[in-house]
Amino acid sequence: DSSGEPPYLKGLNAPQREAVLTTEGPVLVLAGAGTGKTAALTARLGHLLWTRKAYPSEILSVTFTNKAAREMRERVGRLVGDVVEGMPWLGTFHAIGAKMLRRHAELVGLQSNFTILDTDDQLRLLKQLVIAADIDEKRFPARSLAGLIDEWKNKGLIPSQIDAGESERYANGRGGELYQQYQTRLAALNACDFGDLLLHMLVILKTHREVLEQYQQRFRYIMVDEYQDTNSVQYLWLRLLAQERKNLCCVGDDDQSIYSWRGAQVENILKFEKDFPGAKVIRLEQNYRSTPHILAAASGVIANNSGRLGKTLWTEEAEGEKVKVLGVWDGPEEARRVGDEIEAAERNGLSLDKVAILVRAQHQTREFEDRFIAIGMNYRIIGGFRFYERAEIRDALAYLRIVHQSADDLAFERIVNVPKRGLGDKAVQKLHMLARAEGIPLSTAAARILDTDELTGAARKSLGNFVIDLARWRRMANDLPHAELARQILDESGYTGVLQAEKSVEASGRLENLNELVRAMEEYESLGAFLEHVSLVMDNEAQADEAKVTIMTIHAAKGLEYDTVFLVGWEEGLFPSQRSLDEGGNASLEEERRLAYVAITRARRKAVILHAANRRIYGQWTSSIPSRFVGELPKAHVESENSMSGGESLWRANWSERADPFADVARGTGRGPGWQRAAGVKDGSFKDGGTFTSRTFSREPSRVVEARASAVSLGN
Ligand code: ATP
Numbered sequence: 106d107s108s109g110e111p112p113y114l115k116g117l118n119a120p121q122r123e124a125v126l127t128t129e130g131p132v133l134v135l136a137g138a139g140t141g142k143t144a145a146l147t148a149r150l151g152h153l154l155w156t157r158k159a160y161p162s163e164i165l166s167v168t169f170t171n172k173a174a175r176e177m178r179e180r181v182g183r184l185v186g187d188v189v190e191g192m193p194w195l196g197t198f199h200a201i202g203a204k205m206l207r208r209h210a211e212l213v214g215l216q217s218n219f220t221i222l223d224t225d226d227q228l229r230l231l232k233q234l235v236i237a238a239d240i241d242e243k244r245f246p247a248r249s250l251a252g253l254i255d256e257w258k259n260k261g262l263i264p265s266q267i268d269a270g271e272s273e274r275y276a277n278g279r280g281g282e283l284y285q286q287y288q289t290r291l292a293a294l295n296a297c298d299f300g301d302l303l304l305h306m307l308v309i310l311k312t313h314r315e316v317l318e319q320y321q322q323r324f325r326y327i328m329v330d331e332y333q334d335t336n337s338v339q340y341l342w343l344r345l346l347a348q349e350r351k352n353l354c355c356v357g358d359d360d361q362s363i364y365s366w367r368g369a370q371v372e373n374i375l376k377f378e379k380d381f382p383g384a385k386v387i388r389l390e391q392n393y394r395s396t397p398h399i400l401a402a403a404s405g406v407i408a409n410n411s412g413r414l415g416k417t418l419w420t421e422e423a424e425g426e427k428v429k430v431l432g433v434w435d436g437p438e439e440a441r442r443v444g445d446e447i448e449a450a451e452r453n454g455l456s457l458d459k460v461a462i463l464v465r466a467q468h469q470t471r472e473f474e475d476r477f478i479a480i481g482m483n484y485r486i487i488g489g490f491r492f493y494e495r496a497e498i499r500d501a502l503a504y505l506r507i508v509h510q511s512a513d514d515l516a517f518e519r520i521v522n523v524p525k526r527g528l529g530d531k532a533v534q535k536l537h538m539l540a541r542a543e544g545i546p547l548s549t550a551a552a553r554i555l556d557t558d559e560l561t562g563a564a565r566k567s568l569g570n571f572v573i574d575l576a577r578w579r580r581m582a583n584d585l586p587h588a589e590l591a592r593q594i595l596d597e598s599g600y601t602g603v604l605q606a607e608k609s610v611e612a613s614g615r616l617e618n619l620n621e622l623v624r625a626m627e628e629y630e631s632l633g634a635f636l637e638h639v640s641l642v643m644d645n646e647a648q649a650d651e652a653k654v655t656i657m658t659i660h661a662a663k664g665l666e667y668d669t670v671f672l673v674g675w676e677e678g679l680f681p682s683q684r685s686l687d688e689g690g691n692a693s694l695e696e697e698r699r700l701a702y703v704a705i706t707r708a709r710r711k712a713v714i715l716h717a718a719n720r721r722i723y724g725q726w727t728s729s730i731p732s733r734f735v736g737e738l739p740k741a742h743v744e745s746e747n748s749m750s751g752g753e754s755l756w757r758a759n760w761s762e763r764a765d766p767f768a769d770v771a772r773g774t775g776r777g778p779g780w781q782r783a784a785g786v787k788d789g790s791f792k793d794g795g796t797f798t799s800r801t802f803s804r805e806p807s808r809v810v811e812a813r814a815s816a817v818s819l820g821n
């Protein structure tokens with residue numbers, strides 16, 4: 106009789122129940138987005154506790170993010186009440202690895218209070234080693250070595266397992282040797298990095314039978330969410346722990362594997378059945394999240410990938426609206442449209458908490474942040490910093506501040522040795538002493554100290570160069586457009602050069618952010634006006650308890666759902682990313698397509714896809730074409746709208762690449778001369794001599810300026 110049914114089974118469908126109730130033996134739940142995999146896993150956890158098959162401390166549950174772990178803990182708490190106290194082994198791979206390693210640290214030469222280094226610390230340490238090894242850091246950036254070491258750790262390789270071929274990948278064969286030195290150095294510091302949390306534990310489990318047996322006994326049940334994105338070291342670790350009892354339940358979706366760039370291996374799904382023969386494979390086919398239109402759109406796109414395991418998806422949800430595809434003129438209009446749509450939905454009673462904007466690359470958030478601040482809409486950024494809080498943006502802003510305002514000591518301190526120019530703490534201390542003694546700002550002290558013999562050798566020389574640079578930039582500030590000034594400062598200071606040399610995914614993300622910063626500057630009249638805007642933005646933290654729109658990358662949105670989702674920047678070169686196109690391989694394009702699938706399937710009721718016809722890149726306008734993924738959306742489930750009244754053909758006919766689209770219309774819109782200068786109509790304009798006017802597209806530039814002006818006055 107179902108009235109006596111435990112609460113966690115309520116509403117679950119038959120295959121979900123099977124996943125919950127098959128507690129013994131290996132289980133693989135393989136199913137598409139929104140079919141209730143995470144829900145089933147949570148119920149399974151509840152079931153194990155409710156029926157007292159295990160104590161909370163005997164269940165290992167792995168989630169992909171800390172947030173997901175928190176949610177699962179709360180949900181299980183609601184399902185089975187106070188039984189869930191503790192749940193010490195519910196968390197991400199990293200969190201669980203850290204907890205275990207603290208108990209056995211001595212087995213790998215650490216103390217239990219070891220420090221976990223963040224990526225900055227890690228990099229600093231590697232740089233020291235690279236320099237000490239007499240390797241030209243410019244040619245062989247420490248960051249490349251860091252990436253390589255991470256890769257090895259993700260594969261579960263310790264230094265002695267790095268063969269000559271692998272070693273060859275850094276500094277002519279010295280990779281393995283430096284990896285070894287790095288590990289030795291970490292041990293001496295009683296520290297480890299993120300990769301070590303699992304790698305050390307793997308080594309311990311492999312080499313200490315008694316430890317392995319202890320955990321094999323302890324963990325009666327093991328469960329893993331987002332299994333398609335586990336990497337090799339995680340897989341090996343799981344396999345060891347589950348080998349004895351074999352009560353391992355993994356849930357995943359091969360179509361949502363989007364972390365191969367971080368070493369994830371979708372093949373782990375195929376390995377599962379091999380390593381755990383007789384595994385029960387459960388497929389869930391009913392989607393409870395999205396409307397049929399959204400589901401069909403997502404399925405239509407992912408159908409273009411090859412080598413899929415393949416699955417059926419259906420839903421009983423009401424038909425709802427078609428997926429909306431919106432072509433807009435440019436980035437600012439994209440942000441404006443999204444803001445307008447959200448305001449309209451809010452007026453109809455939708456909470457901002459139920460709205461998300463998903464971007465492909467971090468730098469895309471800036472346009473939306475600026476717009477939302479202008480119109481006073483609360484937002485949060487998940488899985489990253491708000492744009493103006495990112496390290497490289499703060500560095501760039503510090504340069505601009507010190508050029509704009511020579512007494513800004515905080516800015517001076519931030520960048521006096523960034524990028525590294527051999528001005529260590531000692532030299533900076535001397536500057537401080539002089540500045541204090543004479544009551545002058547640091548940047549003035551920097552010039553004066555050169556008249557003394559306080560500094561010698563390399564420090565003296567590089568401070569001298571820096572003082573000369575600063576003076577030159579201040580002169581340039583008088584006649585260069587400020588965006589151009591920023592670009593030159595970033596180049597001449599060596600800041601962009603260092604990032605370019607790194608050639609890592611992360612470094613290219615930082616470079617994109619810097620480009621975006623320069624792009625943002627072009628919208629302000631002067632450097633001063635821009636810096637003022639930034640300081641107001643920084644101060645604009647919304648109240649914690651107010652509803653907020655969420656802005657995040659598609660990667661960070663995995664496993665989440667929102668009523669309304671805006672998918673922005675669906676243009677070739679942005680999404681799919683330029684990097685994936687340059688690499689040329691089909692594999693990287695297919696990973697982008699899986700991202701598109703993840704993106705669309707985050708939406709419950711409404712999905713809006715936007716693409717802009719023009720993007721400003723390095724101060725120049727380039728026309729862009731809609732993403733191939735837009736073309737792959739099945740027409741029957743899509744409704745298209747183009748905000749340009751003349752339609753695509755008109756703007757294509759009138760448009761030559763790299764022109765300033767507003768050379769005509771910008772005048773009299775309230776944008777100042779700085780903006781016009783910066784936008785620069787150097788090379789190209791309208792094909793037929795300027796017949797292109799605001800008639801052909803719907804934009805309202807003056808409104809942006811007004812809105813920003815009011816944001817500024819509020820701050821006073
Ligand atoms: P993803 O692949 O995106 O991680 P998922 O398969 O983990 O998705 P869930 O997040 O568990 O899916 O569930 C999607 C939505 O469907 C959630 O809102 C969940 O509460 C709901 N749901 C899951 N199972 C059922 C069910 N049997 N009846 C009603 N709603 C359900």
Ligand code: MG
Nearest residue numbers: 142143144664
């Ligand atoms: Mg899920």
